[in-house]
Amino acid sequence: MSDLGRTEYITFDRAADFYDATRGFPEGQESIIADLFAQAGNLRHGSRVLEVGIGTGRIALPLARHTGKLYGIDLSRAMMERLRAKAGAEAIQLSKANALRLPFRRSAFDAVVLVHVLHLIADWQGVLREIARVLKPEGVLLCGDTHGNTLHSPVFEPIWTAWRAVFPEGKVERIGLAQPVAEALPPLGWQPLGEPRRHTYTVMRSPQSVYQALAQRHWSSTWQLSETELAQGLAAVQAAIQANYSEPDQLLSLQVSFEVQAFRPPQHNL
Numbered sequence: 001m002s003d004l005g006r007t008e009y010i011t012f013d014r015a016a017d018f019y020d021a022t023r024g025f026p027e028g029q030e031s032i033i034a035d036l037f038a039q040a041g042n043l044r045h046g047s048r049v050l051e052v053g054i055g056t057g058r059i060a061l062p063l064a065r066h067t068g069k070l071y072g073i074d075l076s077r078a079m080m081e082r083l084r085a086k087a088g089a090e091a092i093q094l095s096k097a098n099a100l101r102l103p104f105r106r107s108a109f110d111a112v113v114l115v116h117v118l119h120l121i122a123d124w125q126g127v128l129r130e131i132a133r134v135l136k137p138e139g140v141l142l143c144g145d146t147h148g149n150t151l152h153s154p155v156f157e158p159i160w161t162a163w164r165a166v167f168p169e170g171k172v173e174r175i176g177l178a179q180p181v182a183e184a185l186p187p188l189g190w191q192p193l194g195e196p197r198r199h200t201y202t203v204m205r206s207p208q209s210v211y212q213a214l215a216q217r218h219w220s221s222t223w224q225l226s227e228t229e230l231a232q233g234l235a236a237v238q239a240a241i242q243a244n245y246s247e248p249d250q251l252l253s254l255q256v257s258f259e260v261q262a263f264r265p266p267q268h269n270l
């Protein structure tokens with residue numbers, strides 16, 4: 001929050017206790033996803049890499065096995081404490097910092113990793129300017145994004161249709177970037193480098209577990225709802241579950257894909 005009370009960014013302190021359990025990759029997928037980043041950025045041992053909004057390190061830790069060392073910043077100390085407790089954390093140089101003021105000199109990095117952060121920051125364009133500043137001219141921004149996860153899977157469409165009927169677009173304030181990062185960058189002069197690299201895996205999840213995740217406010221989009229608003233949304237979701245799923249606790253199969261796209265910084269930064 002700023003002094004004026006306007007929300008400028010959403011930190012994940014409140015998510016530290018459940019982030020890995022709810023957003024962690026299924027076993028065995030982490031290293032495959034790290035391979036995508038390493039290939040997209042042509043990273044090798046000694047490459048200087050920064051992750052902006054590093055969180056609990058689900059991307060950075062396996063990626064550091066490729067680079068030997070990795071830098072990470074986040075505003076949430078609680079999230080970084082989780083990272084620090086994990087095996088391999090000694091390879092990660094962590095700083096508590098705002099993505100809008102990166103504590104690094106110009107042209108310091110070969111690559112910057114950015115995953116699920118810009119929707120949380122009002123001045124997301126400012127974050128991109130900072131990333132362009134700290135990247136070497138021949139460096140790359142590696143954007144990761146998830147498709148088909150619980151929030152977007154067709155398997156749960158009846159749930160999200162009911163939720164959107166209570167919270168239509170525009171009713172709940174969006175803080176930062178509202179479109180996929182890969183679509184927002186080219187108009188700002190970032191040049192895609194090669195094709196996106198994709199890895200698809202299966203996640204098993206029941207409709208009732210989605211209800212529970214909403215009730216426990218696991219997604220940041222629920223954090224700004226009042227108790228009354230949340231209760232309205234939950235009632236609609238429960239009705240949709242009863243109407244559309246004969247066995248609400250049955251695990252359903254979701255095809256989730258994780259995509260990595262490399263971008264060169266805008267030429268005017270050269």
Ligand SMILES: C[S@@+](CC[C@H](N)C(=O)[O-])C[C@H]1O[C@@H](n2cnc3c(N)ncnc32)[C@H](O)[C@@H]1O
Binds near residue numbers: 013053057099117
């Ligand atoms: C959804 S999590 C993603 C973490 C990690 N990149 C991943 O994919 O697991 C977003 C992270 O961005 C951090 N964050 C939000 N606003 C920030 C800001 N202005 N500066 C630095 N970090 C920020 C949050 O604290 C949180 O840890």
